[in-house]
Amino acid sequence: MNDVRFKRLPENPDLPLPSYATPGAAGMDMRACLPEGPVTIEPGRIALIPTGFAVELPSATEMQIRPRSGLATKHGLLVPNSPGTVDEDYRGPIKIALLNAGPDAYTINHADRIAQAVIADVRRPRIIEVTTLSDTERGAGGFGSTGIKD
């Protein structure tokens, strides 16, 4: 089963299926399902916006919810848990958390394309405890240990 199966929820009689804006798009755009009217997110606040769909993902995949670059750069509209993780066994309503990190209130209207969803492969390795790890050139260096210029 390779398909992504969307189930339309009762509060969503009208929204088109999430879709790829261009043939090569990595993410399908997800729309806000706000039949009761627009939602305004004040600066610094988070809103949980319904999409009006539940989903069944192919096995060993996840759906990553990511911000849209235009909304992020023009309005500071971020996905605070980005990339949001929709598990393959989740059957509830897909929701999108949006953080207004911009200086102005931002209003989301019904059917606005507010985020994008990328389907990604998931690995589930065995989880084991060990007492030693292999040596590497990096070792324990991290958090800027290799510098910035050259």
Ligand SMILES: O=c1ccn([C@H]2C[C@H](O)[C@@H](COP(=O)(O)OP(=O)(O)OP(=O)(O)O)O2)c(=O)[nH]1
């Ligand atoms: O942006 C998101 C992120 C998550 N979910 C749904 C699907 C996902 O499978 C479930 C749980 O997400 P996650 O594991 O990130 O949240 P949690 O805080 O760990 O909750 P849980 O204890 O239910 O796993 O919530 C969404 O609808 N949108």
Ligand SMILES: [Mg+2]
């Ligand atoms: Mg979880």
